[in-house]
Amino acid sequence: MRFKFSIITIILLGLSVNVFAQNSSDEVKKILVEALSFSEQASYCANVKNILGFKAQDQTSSATLYRKVKNGEVFLRAEIPTKLTNVIIIITPEGRYQFSTDGGDIGRMNYTTSAQEPAYNVQMRYGSLKNVEEVTANKLITFSIDGETDFNGVACRKITARFPVDDESLSQIFKMSVEDIKNNRTRIEKSSPLVIEFLVGKDKPFIYSTVFYNLSGLKLLEKSLDQVTLIANIDDSKFEIPKKRHIKDIHNHEEWNALTERVVPENTETPEIRTLIYWVGKIIIALIVLVVIFVTIKKIKATMRKS
Secondary structure, three states: OHHHHHHHHHHHHHHHHHHHHHHHHHHHHHHHHHHHHHHHOOOEEEEEOOOOOOOHHHEOOOEEEEEEEEOOEEEEEEEEEEOOOEEEEEEEOOEEEEEEOOEEEEEEEOOOOOOOOOOOOOOOOOOOHHHHHHHHOOOOOEEEEEEEEEEOOEEEEEEEEEOOOOHHHHHHHHOOOHHHHHHOHHHHHHHOOOEEEEEEEOOOOOEEEEEEEOOOOOEEEEEEOEEEEEOOOOOHHHHOOOOOOOEEEEOOHHHHHHHOOOOOOOOOOOHHHHHHHHHHHHHHHHHHHHHHHHHHHHHHHHHHHHO
């Protein structure tokens, strides 16, 4: 009887631990879902290191991002400093616009885009929010709070989402057959984000950062908003299109890039100017040498006369 009792006790304890772990994961998931809701409704000003669609080397410093939610609609403005101009992107319910601060046409996007375009996607879910929605909707992923940390002076909870790594679960997540998962496991473990870390504010549940890791813990990608200032009301003028400037409809990605494309030439001198500078330099050096020789000869002659 004691033996049977012990077996039953162990089974019950095991079941209770599993239930507790599941509830714990669900509670953490609930915190993340609430943070998603808060972040989607937030109006704020923030810095962004790299704007999607702009090469990092073309930006001279972090871009400034303004996001406003008004009557359920989202307005977005990004100010992107590049090498020779400042690029402005404005997204409103009426459309998406891009222009330079030094004049020229205002581009109005007139084609279907994806999240990789400079204007982001139509829902304005910049950075981590779309990822949060997808992750929290997946029942196979488990969640945990792995301590607290400071993010640019803001106390945050570190919430970790972990993907299951068995063949069956990965097959469901990546929409691949089990056989394909087995054949591509090494590549999946190296290049796929199987662990995602979210930094959620303790005081206000805003999602400040999302970091993606592979199974070995190598960082694959980081999306973050720095120096976030939550603002109750951003002036509508921030999202107005400049008047008295021609609006040009943009029909493809190439036209969109060309609209505000600025190339810093490595050398603005033409071959003719470089040749002229070369020979002028040669002549100046020759004249200096002649002057030195002339002065030296005069000094020698003067010395000889005295002697």
